[in-house]
Amino acid sequence: MNVELVHIHKSFGAVHANNDISLSIKSGVIQGILGENGAGKSTLMKVLSGFIQADTGQILLDGKAVRIHTPSDAIKHGIGMLHQDPLDFPPMKIVDNMLIGHEGGLFPNRRQVSNSLTELQSQFGFNLDPEAYVDSLTVGERQQLEILRLLWLGARVLILDEPTTGISASQKEKLFETLKKLAEQGMVIIFVSHKLEDVEGLCHKIAVFRQGCLVGETVPPYNTDSLVELMFGKVVSLDEKTQLEGSEPVVEITNLSIDDNRIQIRGVNLTINCGEVIGLAGMEGSGQRQFLRTLAGLIRSVGGELRLSGKRMTGKPYHSFQTAGISYVPASRLEEGLIPGLSVTEHFILSEDQSGFFIDREKAVTICRDRIKTFNIKGEPVTRVEALSGGNQQRALLAMLRTPLRLLLLEHPTRGLDIESSIWIWSQLKDRCKQKTCIVFISADLEEVLHYSDRILVFYNGKVSQPLDAAATTVDQLGQLIGGKGF
Amino acid sequence: MLNKTSPVYKFGFQILAIVGALIFTTVVMLLAKAPPLEAYRLIVIGSVGSVGKISDVIVAWIPLLLATSGLLLTFAAGLWNIGIEGQITLGAIFTTLALRLLQDSALSPALIIIIGFLSGILGGMIWASLTGLLKIYGGVNEIFGGLGLNFVATALTIWLIFGPWKRPGVGSMSGTVPFDNLLWLPQVEGLRMSWWSLGIGLIGIVVVFLILQGTYFGLRLKAVGKNGRAAFIIGIPTGKYMMSAFFICGAFAGLAGATQVLAVYHRLIPSISSGYGFLGLMVAMLINYQALWAAPVALFFAALNIGSIQLPIVLKLDSTLSGVLQGALVLFVLMMDGVRRRLTAKKVN
Numbered sequence: 001m002n003v004e005l006v007h008i009h010k011s012f013g014a015v016h017a018n019n020d021i022s023l024s025i026k027s028g029v030i031q032g033i034l035g036e037n038g039a040g041k042s043t044l045m046k047v048l049s050g051f052i053q054a055d056t057g058q059i060l061l062d063g064k065a066v067r068i069h070t071p072s073d074a075i076k077h078g079i080g081m082l083h084q085d086p087l088d089f090p091p092m093k094i095v096d097n098m099l100i101g102h103e104g105g106l107f108p109n110r111r112q113v114s115n116s117l118t119e120l121q122s123q124f125g126f127n128l129d130p131e132a133y134v135d136s137l138t139v140g141e142r143q144q145l146e147i148l149r150l151l152w153l154g155a156r157v158l159i160l161d162e163p164t165t166g167i168s169a170s171q172k173e174k175l176f177e178t179l180k181k182l183a184e185q186g187m188v189i190i191f192v193s194h195k196l197e198d199v200e201g202l203c204h205k206i207a208v209f210r211q212g213c214l215v216g217e218t219v220p221p222y223n224t225d226s227l228v229e230l231m232f233g234k235v236v237s238l239d240e241k242t243q244l245e246g247s248e249p250v251v252e253i254t255n256l257s258i259d260d261n262r263i264q265i266r267g268v269n270l271t272i273n274c275g276e277v278i279g280l281a282g283m284e285g286s287g288q289r290q291f292l293r294t295l296a297g298l299i300r301s302v303g304g305e306l307r308l309s310g311k312r313m314t315g316k317p318y319h320s321f322q323t324a325g326i327s328y329v330p331a332s333r334l335e336e337g338l339i340p341g342l343s344v345t346e347h348f349i350l351s352e353d354q355s356g357f358f359i360d361r362e363k364a365v366t367i368c369r370d371r372i373k374t375f376n377i378k379g380e381p382v383t384r385v386e387a388l389s390g391g392n393q394q395r396a397l398l399a400m401l402r403t404p405l406r407l408l409l410l411e412h413p414t415r416g417l418d419i420e421s422s423i424w425i426w427s428q429l430k431d432r433c434k435q436k437t438c439i440v441f442i443s444a445d446l447e448e449v450l451h452y453s454d455r456i457l458v459f460y461n462g463k464v465s466q467p468l469d470a471a472a473t474t475v476d477q478l479g480q481l482i483g484g485k486g487f
Numbered sequence: 488m489l490n491k492t493s494p495v496y497k498f499g500f501q502i503l504a505i506v507g508a509l510i511f512t513t514v515v516m517l518l519a520k521a522p523p524l525e526a527y528r529l530i531v532i533g534s535v536g537s538v539g540k541i542s543d544v545i546v547a548w549i550p551l552l553l554a555t556s557g558l559l560l561t562f563a564a565g566l567w568n569i570g571i572e573g574q575i576t577l578g579a580i581f582t583t584l585a586l587r588l589l590q591d592s593a594l595s596p597a598l599i600i601i602i603g604f605l606s607g608i609l610g611g612m613i614w615a616s617l618t619g620l621l622k623i624y625g626g627v628n629e630i631f632g633g634l635g636l637n638f639v640a641t642a643l644t645i646w647l648i649f650g651p652w653k654r655p656g657v658g659s660m661s662g663t664v665p666f667d668n669l670l671w672l673p674q675v676e677g678l679r680m681s682w683w684s685l686g687i688g689l690i691g692i693v694v695v696f697l698i699l700q701g702t703y704f705g706l707r708l709k710a711v712g713k714n715g716r717a718a719f720i721i722g723i724p725t726g727k728y729m730m731s732a733f734f735i736c737g738a739f740a741g742l743a744g745a746t747q748v749l750a751v752y753h754r755l756i757p758s759i760s761s762g763y764g765f766l767g768l769m770v771a772m773l774i775n776y777q778a779l780w781a782a783p784v785a786l787f788f789a790a791l792n793i794g795s796i797q798l799p800i801v802l803k804l805d806s807t808l809s810g811v812l813q814g815a816l817v818l819f820v821l822m823m824d825g826v827r828r829r830l831t832a833k834k835v836n
Contacts, residue, residue, distance in 0.1 A: 335717070336717050337717055339721075341714075342709065342710060350707065350710055350723070351721055351722075358702055359701055
C-alpha cells in the first residue's frame with residue numbers, strides 16, 4: 001500500500017506541531033522519521049494512526065483520500081501503530097490481548113486465535129506462549145506481541161515509535177530482521193527514532209523533522225554530519241558568555257547509581273563548583289530526568305553518594321533537600337510546578353515560610369505586585385496560574401524560588417518560550433550563579449546547552465558521558481553523542 | 488450579547504438547573520399518579536408551617552451543616568470522604584459510651600455532656616483516621632475504605648443495641664435505653680431544637696470558612712487537592728495534610744453524631760447518622776465546595792427532609808420524594824455546569 005500525507009497542519013494552542021507536512025511512502029519501503037523531541041514526529045504519526053486529527057490536510061492510501069478519526073478507523077484501513085510504551089493489558093493473557101480490538105461475535109474463538117498466532121509467529125521466529133500473561137514478558141517480547149497483533153488485525157502499514165528503547169541488542173536484531181521481511185512482503189514500515197545508528201542501519205529513506213517542519217529527506221548512503229545538522233539546525237549566536245571564576249566544590253556526586261522504570265544509570269561521578277552551570281543533554285528518556293530528580297531528592301539513588309557542601313544527602317527525604325537549599329523546577333509547569341485553580345499571589349504565599357496561622361492577604365498582594373514587576377509577569381495578583389501564558393508561568397515559577405539557593409535544578413527552563421523570554425530567564429539564572437548558586441539543567445535545545453553551560457553531560461540510554469567543556473564542544477559533536485555515537 | 492464568563496450567565500444556568508430538577512421531580516410524581524402541586528404545598532407547609540416545624544428543620548439542619556463543614560475540608564484536599572456516615576455513627580457510639588459510663592457517677596450533668604461531645608469527636612476522628620491511613624499508607628482509595636468502614640460502623644451499632652447495650656429484657660430496633668433528662672442538651676421550651684447545638688453548628692461552619700479563606704493551612708490543603716504533585720514539589724507534606732483533613736472532618740462528623748445523641752435521640756438508635764453524611768456530600772457538591780453557601784443550602788435540604796415527612800400520611804407518597812428532589816437538584820446543577828463549560832470552551836476555540 002502506498003501512503004501519502006498531503007499538506008498536514010496541526011496546532012496545539014500556539015504551538016504549530018505540524019507545519020505543512022507532505023510525505024509520500026511507497027509500498028515496501030522502510031521510512032525513517034528522525035528529529036529531536038518536539039520536532040513533530042509523534043504528532044504526525046498520531047494523525048496517521050487516528051489518535052488525533054489534523055487541522056487541515058489529507059491522507060491518501062493508494063491514491064484514495066481516507067478519513068481517519070480513531071485508531072480503530074486506522075486499523076480498518078490497515079494502519080497499525082506500535083507505541084513507545086506498549087499499549088497492552090499486562091494482567092491479561094496473550095491470546096486475550098489479541099482478541100481485544102478484534103471485531104467478532106459475543107463468544108471469541110480462543111483456539112482459532114491461538115492457532116493463527118502460532119502460525120504468524122513461525123514466520124518471524126517469535127516464540128510467545130499464547131496462554132502466558134503479558135506482565136511476564138520483556139519489553140521486547142511485548143513489542144513482538146504488538147506487531148503480531150497488528151499484523152493479525154490486517155495492518156499493511158506499521159508505525160513504530162522509538163521501538164529500540166528498552167529492548168536488548170538481540171531483540172533489536174530480531175526486530176530489524178522482522179521489519180525487513182515485512183517490507184519485502186510489500187508493507188510500509190514507518191520507523192520513528194532519534195537514534196542515528198538505528199535509522200541509518202535500517203531505513204530505505206529518512207525524513208528529518210525540526211520544529212514542526214519537514215526539513216529534509218535523504219536516501220543512502222547517509223552522511224551522519226548532515227543528518228545532525230538537519231536535526232538541530234545551524235548555530236545562531238547569542239549574547240556574550242560570562243565566565244565565572246569559582247573553584248569551591250558545592251555538589252559532590254560519587255559513583256551514583258539510579259534505577260527507575262526502564263532506565264538504569266550506573267556510577268556517575270561529578271563535582272559541581274560554586275556558581276557553575278551544568279547542562280544535561282540527550283534525547284528525552286535517556287536518563288537525564290532521573291538524574292536531575294535524584295539530585296532534587298525526588299528519586300532515591302540505589303548506590304553511591306551525593307554530598308552538598310560536604311553534607312551527605314543520600315537517602316534523605318525530599319524535605320531535607322529543600323531545607324538544604326536545593327530547588328527543583330519541573331518541566332511540566334501546570335502538572336508539577338504550579339497549581340491550576342490558585343492565583344499567582346496564592347502561589348507566592350505557598351512558597352514562603354509560614355508566619356502565624358492566618359495569612360496576611362494585604363501583605364501577600366503587596367509582595368506579589370512587587371514580584372510581578374521584578375519578574376515582568378504579565379498578569380494580576382488574582383490571576384489564576386493556568387490563565388498565564390507559558391512564558392509567564394515560567395517566570396512565576398522562578399519568582400517562587402527561595403533565596404539563597406545552593407543548587408538549582410531546572411527541566412527545560414525555556415521550552416516553548418520565545419527568544420526574548422528565554423534570554424530574560426537566563427539572565428535571571430545567571431544572576432543566581434553570581435550569588436553562588438549552582439545550576440543543573442536539562443534542555444533539548446543544543447544551542448542553549450552549549451551556550452549557557454560551563455560543562456555538559458550527555459545521556460544516552462542511561463549511559464552518561466564524561467563532563468564536556470562547553471567552550472570546546474560543537475553542536476555536531478553533541479548531536480552525535482546524543483544519537484548514541486561515541487559512547 | 489451576554490458575556491459567557493459573567494456571573495449572571497453562570498447564575499442563569501443554575502436557575503435552569505433548578506427548573507430542570509423541579510420538572511424532573513414533577514414527572515416522577517405524575518408517573519406515581521400523585522398530585523405534584525399538592526405535594527409541593529405539603530412540603531412547604533411541612534417545613535415552615537409552624538414554629539414547631541421550623542424548629543424541627545433546624546434540628547435536622549445542625550448535623551447536616553456539621554457534616555457539610557467537615558466535608559468541605561476533605562473535598563478541599565481532593566478527598567472523597569464517603570466514610571463520613573460511619574464517622575458520624577462512631578461519634579454517636581463514643582458519646583453513648585461516655586454517657587453510659589458516667590451517668591451514674593457524681594460528675595455534674597454539664598460536665599458529662601461536655602465529655603460526651605469530646606468523646607464523640609474522638610470517635611469520629613478515630614474512624615476517619617482509619618480511612619486516611621488506608622488511603623495514604625495502604626493505597627486503598629478513600630471511597631472504598633470509607634464505604635467498607637460505613638458497613639462496619641452500622642454493624643457495630645446493631646451489635647451494641649442488641650448485645651451489650653440492649654434494653655432490659657430484649658433488644659429492640661428502637662435503640663438503647665434513653666438517658667436521663669439531666670443528660671439532654673438543654674432545649675428551647677416546648678420545641679425540639681437546642682440553642683446550644685445550633686451554636687455549635689454555626690460556629691463549625693464559620694471555623695471552616697475561616698480555615699479555607701484565611702489560613703496557611705487552608706491554602707495548603709487546597710493546593711494538595713488541586714495538584715498534589717506540584718504541592719509536594721513546592722514543599723508541602725501532602726500525606727500529612729490529607730491526614731489532617733481526615734482528622735478534622737472526622738471531628739466534625741463525630742460532633743454531628745454526638746449532637747444526634749445528646750440533643751435529638753438521647754440514646755443510640757440503629758440509623759443514628761440519618762443519612763446526613765451522604766446528604767452532606769450532596770450539599771457540598773451542589774455548592775461547588777464554597778463554604779459561604781453551605782449554611783443556606785443545607786438549611787434548604789433540611790427543610791425538604793422535614794417537609795416531606797407528612798407526604799406518606801396525607802398523599803400515601805413515600806417521604807423519599809425529598810431525596811428524589813435533592814438528588815435531581817445535584818445532578819441537574821452538575822450537568823448544567825458541564826453544559827455551560829462546554830459552551831464556553833467552544834467560544835474560546
